[in-house]
Amino acid sequence: MGLIDRLFKDPAWGVHPDDHKRPAADQPLRVLPPPARLYMPLQQHVGGAARPVVQVGEKVLKGQLLAAAQGNISAPVHSPVSGQVVAIGEVTAPHPSGLGFTAITLESDFAERWIDADAVADPFSLAPEEITRRTAAAGVVGLGGATFPSAVKFVLGQRLKVATLIVNGGECEPYLSSDDRLMRDRASEVVDGARIVMHAIGATQVLVGIENNKPEAIAAMQLAAAPFAEVNICPVPARYPMGSDKQLIQTLTGREVPADARAAEVGVLVHNVSTCAAVHQAVRLGRPLVERIVTVNGGAVREPGNVFAPLGTLVDELLAFCGLHEAPSRLILGGPMMGSPLAHGKIPLVKGASGILAFDAREATIPPAGPCIRCGSCTRACPMGLLPLEMAARIRHDKFDEAAALMLGDCISCGCCAWVCPSHIPLVQYFSHAKGELSARERTRLRNDASRRLAEARVLRLEREAREKAEAALRRKAERAAAKAAAERQETPGETV
Amino acid sequence: MSALSRTSAAAPVAAPHASTSGSVTAVMATVMLALTPATLYGFWLYGWPSIYLWLITVAFAMLGEAVCLRLMERRAVPVLFDGSAMLTGWLLAVSLPPWAPWWIGALGGLFATMLCKQAFGGLGQNLFNPAMVARVALLISFPVQMTAWVAPLPIDMAAAPGPISGLLVTLKGIPQGLDAVSSASLLGFAKTEMSRGVDLLQSLPHAPSLSWLGSRPGSLGETASWLIAAGGLLLIVRRVISWHIPVAMLAGIAVPAALLHLVDPARYLDATTHLLSGGAMLGAFFIATDYVTSPNTARGQLIFGAGCGVLTYVIRTWAGYPEGVAFAVLLMNSLTPIIDRYVKPRVYGRDRQGVALDAPAMAARPIVGREY
Ligand code: SF4
Ligand code: SF4
Numbered sequence: 023m024g025l026i027d028r029l030f031k032d033p034a035w036g037v038h039p040d041d042h043k044r045p046a047a048d049q050p051l052r053v054l055p056p057p058a059r060l061y062m063p064l065q066q067h068v069g070g071a072a073r074p075v076v077q078v079g080e081k082v083l084k085g086q087l088l089a090a091a092q093g094n095i096s097a098p099v100h101s102p103v104s105g106q107v108v109a110i111g112e113v114t115a116p117h118p119s120g121l122g123f124t125a126i127t128l129e130s131d132f133a134e135r136w137i138d139a140d141a142v143a144d145p146f147s148l149a150p151e152e153i154t155r156r157t158a159a160a161g162v163v164g165l166g167g168a169t170f171p172s173a174v175k176f177v178l179g180q181r182l183k184v185a186t187l188i189v190n191g192g193e194c195e196p197y198l199s200s201d202d203r204l205m206r207d208r209a210s211e212v213v214d215g216a217r218i219v220m221h222a223i224g225a226t227q228v229l230v231g232i233e234n235n236k237p238e239a240i241a242a243m244q245l246a247a248a249p250f251a252e253v254n255i256c257p258v259p260a261r262y263p264m265g266s267d268k269q270l271i272q273t274l275t276g277r278e279v280p281a282d283a284r285a286a287e288v289g290v291l292v293h294n295v296s297t298c299a300a301v302h303q304a305v306r307l308g309r310p311l312v313e314r315i316v317t318v319n320g321g322a323v324r325e326p327g328n329v330f331a332p333l334g335t336l337v338d339e340l341l342a343f344c345g346l347h348e349a350p351s352r353l354i355l356g357g358p359m360m361g362s363p364l365a366h367g368k369i370p371l372v373k374g375a376s377g378i379l380a381f382d383a384r385e386a387t388i389p390p391a392g393p394c395i396r397c398g399s400c401t402r403a404c405p406m407g408l409l410p411l412e413m414a415a416r417i418r419h420d421k422f423d424e425a426a427a428l429m430l431g432d433c434i435s436c437g438c439c440a441w442v443c444p445s446h447i448p449l450v451q452y453f454s455h456a457k458g459e460l461s462a463r464e465r466t467r468l469r470n471d472a473s474r475r476l477a478e479a480r481v482l483r484l485e486r487e488a489r490e491k492a493e494a495a496l497r498r499k500a501e502r503a504a505a506k507a508a509a510e511r512q513e514t515p516g517e518t519v
Numbered sequence: 520m521s522a523l524s525r526t527s528a529a530a531p532v533a534a535p536h537a538s539t540s541g542s543v544t545a546v547m548a549t550v551m552l553a554l555t556p557a558t559l560y561g562f563w564l565y566g567w568p569s570i571y572l573w574l575i576t577v578a579f580a581m582l583g584e585a586v587c588l589r590l591m592e593r594r595a596v597p598v599l600f601d602g603s604a605m606l607t608g609w610l611l612a613v614s615l616p617p618w619a620p621w622w623i624g625a626l627g628g629l630f631a632t633m634l635c636k637q638a639f640g641g642l643g644q645n646l647f648n649p650a651m652v653a654r655v656a657l658l659i660s661f662p663v664q665m666t667a668w669v670a671p672l673p674i675d676m677a678a679a680p681g682p683i684s685g686l687l688v689t690l691k692g693i694p695q696g697l698d699a700v701s702s703a704s705l706l707g708f709a710k711t712e713m714s715r716g717v718d719l720l721q722s723l724p725h726a727p728s729l730s731w732l733g734s735r736p737g738s739l740g741e742t743a744s745w746l747i748a749a750g751g752l753l754l755i756v757r758r759v760i761s762w763h764i765p766v767a768m769l770a771g772i773a774v775p776a777a778l779l780h781l782v783d784p785a786r787y788l789d790a791t792t793h794l795l796s797g798g799a800m801l802g803a804f805f806i807a808t809d810y811v812t813s814p815n816t817a818r819g820q821l822i823f824g825a826g827c828g829v830l831t832y833v834i835r836t837w838a839g840y841p842e843g844v845a846f847a848v849l850l851m852n853s854l855t856p857i858i859d860r861y862v863k864p865r866v867y868g869r870d871r872q873g874v875a876l877d878a879p880a881m882a883a884r885p886i887v888g889r890e891y
Contacts, residue, residue: 037539039537039539186886196537268867268868272867274886275884275886275887276884276885276886276887277881277882277884277886278867278868278876278881279867279868279881280868280869280875280876280877280878280881281866281867281868281869281875281876282875283868283875283878283881287878287879287881287882288878288881288882288884289882352536354534354536356534358534358535358536358537359534359535359536359537360534360535361534361536362534363533363534363536379536381536385537386536388536388537388538389538389542392543392601392642393641393642393643393644394643395543395546395603395642395643395810395811396643396810396811396815397546397810397815398761398810398815398816401815401816401864402761405867406866406867406868407864407865407866407867408864408866409815409816409863409864411815412859429866429869429873432866432867432868432869435534437534437535440535440538441535441537441538441539442539442541443538443539444539444541444542444543444545444546445542445543446538446542448533450533450534450535451533454533
């Protein structure tokens with residue numbers, strides 16, 4: 023790409039960190055043998071936790087339902103191995119700072135016996151509602167990390183008559199290459215899944231956005247999509263956070279998602295490439311979501327690469343499978359820009375986990391924070407057009423409302439600002455803190471409103487009751503008086519005229 | 520197994536877990552690197568006294584910072600290491616008359632970092648550009664010393680003061696014998712002549728020559744305009760600064776200058792002279808672009824830069840001082856908070872007023888993805 027192209031075409035927002043994707047991305051996919059013990063958390067998605075439907079001691083097959091969805095927004099959980107349920111309930115964390123989680127603990131019998139799959143030869147003959155139902159039943163959630171139940175999004179897309187399905191193959195986070203590997207190795211599954219999703223929401227075209235730092239994936243996807251005119255493979259500039267829904271939509275369609283709206287309201291719906299592949303598995307093969315590709319990478323890993331692993335596998339086992347040079351100085355679930363730090367490796371692999379990073383000491387070093395020199399780098403980097411330095415300055419003085427007035431609520435926590443800051447100010451931490459404070463205040467306000475309303479209602483009720491009592495008393499008195507008068511009249515008839 | 524993966528460092532609270540390799544020190548170092556060619560060239564033109572003055576100014580600026588930090592019971596070394604005090608001293612030094620006495624540099628350096636920076640709370644907190652406040656304070660307090668320009672006397676010339684006599688110039692003032700070298704800067708000359716009623720068409724032929732090579736009276740950073748501009752371009756290419764302030768400021772000077780010169784060449788100097796004279800280049804690339812005291816949005820920077828440029832021109836042309844960059848920058852510094860308050864980038868999904876965009880209208884837009 024020429025300089026002029028770069029000047030005029032590359033988006034003005036975002037940052038360009040070293041991507042550290044290779045050599046891990048180029049290693050062939052390895053398959054993790056089922057571990058002896060797995061932990062399937064009941065909450066691997068946005069929404070209500072799943073409700074266990076198996077008993078301790080029960081034998082289960084791979085793909086068998088372990089816990090059913092509960093509520094409108096929820097997703098079921100299935101067994102990633104064949105074996106036996108050994109416990110249901112809280113799994114305590116082996117670390118003082120780590121919180122426990124609720125899970126179904128399984129022991130593998132290493133037989134890998136699947137349930138009888140309810141495969142569908144031609145998904146396009148199914149009604150959209152049926153695809154949605156099967157997707158929901160298979161426990162498919164957004165695998166890019168958002169983990170929002172996919173079927174719920176299908177319904178939304180159908181209701182709002184979304185015409186364009188955007189398939190997110192951006193994978194802009196450094197170090198991660200699970201989507202890259204998936205597109206290289208299983209492009210036809212991704213394309214088939216995308217077409218099934220398109221059918222489910224009634225869209226007419228698919229745009230697959232892939233960052234141009236993945237030429238192999240682009241080539242494989244182009245090949246797989248060639249027979250289908252409605253599926254367009256669209257290389258996009260490699261720029262973080264290209265994989266963020268809002269930025270990808272903007273890049274691929276020129277549309278922006280209004281601040282108070284959802285993507286579907288502007289006629290697009292975004293699903294991750296891995297999610298599409300999971301829909302293919304669920305609908306075409308009748309297999310629920312029980313395995314995924316996860317990138318194991320970072321300086322502490324001896325053989326970094328992508329691993330196809332059952333969900334519920336402990337992070338420690340994945341790391342042992344790839345080997346470690348040294349004790350990691352930092353463990354991260356997800357990418358370095360938005361991933362969560364892990365206090366230890368006794369955490370199971372969940373649906374939304376696209377990567378496990380084990381950083382060595384050098385990678386883990388973030389220089390100490392200095393003063394803000396108002397260089398404006400953060401402002402230039404922010405993909406949302408916010409003013410991180412101004413918001414941080416307000417938050418430093420606890421002026422959360424002023425930060426909110428600077429549209430803090432629109433911050434997508436992408437981390438560009440903090441990444442680019444030459445003073446290494448932990449801006450995102452400021453923002454998370456302030457968002458937490460603001461939502462706590464909002465909750466308090468709502469609670470206060472509610473209790474005030476209750477109190478007011480009580481006062482009204484008491485008043486009304488008092489009034490009614492008084493009225494009743496008056497009425498009774500009047501009745502009594504009338505009765506007395508009548509009785510008196512009867513007693514002394516001569517007095518009436 | 521768990522020992523294997525237990526993290527050794529304290530787990531950070533939140534993402535991101537990576538960071539740019541850039542640092543404040545690196546930013547300051549790049550700016551100093553960009554200043555180096557012009558400074559060295561200035562050293563060559565003005566000889567040993569200018570070297571001593573530079574050293575003294577920088578040293579006292581750093582001393583001022585260190586003293587303040589010690590008074591506040593903070594460790595001075597890490598803060599000094601960020602390079603900002605050195606840069607402040609450097610910028611002040613290159614805006615001083617090169618043969619000014621040592622105490623000008625010393626006072627200016629101390630003033631810049633102690634009263635104009637640390638008194639406000641240190642790096643990032645000051646409203647005004649420290650080097651420029653110091654320069655203006657010196658100009659008002661010591662107008663004679665601050666306008667005693669000398670003609671260039673390259674260091675390799677026989678008449679130029681050597682290391683020892685140069686030191687004496689800086690410590691004791693310009694000796695009688697060398698008096699012939701004092702001279703007026705072009706802007707000063709033009710202003711004096713105008714005030715005597717001699718118009719530019721008559722006076723300019725006798726003016727100190729204006730040369731792109733910078734062989735003319737002025738401060739270190741003023742004479743070699745093209746080296747300053749080259750340094751500024753380096754900063755833009757390295758993305759230390761953006762183009763907005765320099766371009767807007769130079770345009771703010773050049774456009775009115777060109778127009779008025781066209782109207783009446785006898786009264787108004789031409790645009791080239793304005794751009795190459797005084798602190799125009801230094802101001803546009805190195806002073807007005809100071810992060811701390813300039814707006815941090817592109818549009819705000821355009822307004823700020825244009826304001827600096829126009830004010831510079833107005834002060835040079837109609838006010839009492841022949842040079843106006845320092846005053847102009849300080850005036851605009853005072854407007855920076857206001858500009859930052861009113862000029863904000865458009866937030867994604869909202870219009871400029873911050874109102875959410877209209878979803879149905881957006882949904883009706885044709886899909887125009889660009890080919891990459
Ligand atoms: S990037 Fe950091 S130092 Fe620069 S303005 Fe933003 S917060 Fe301040
Ligand atoms: S302010 Fe929020 S959206 Fe903007 S760069 Fe920082 S984290 Fe990303």
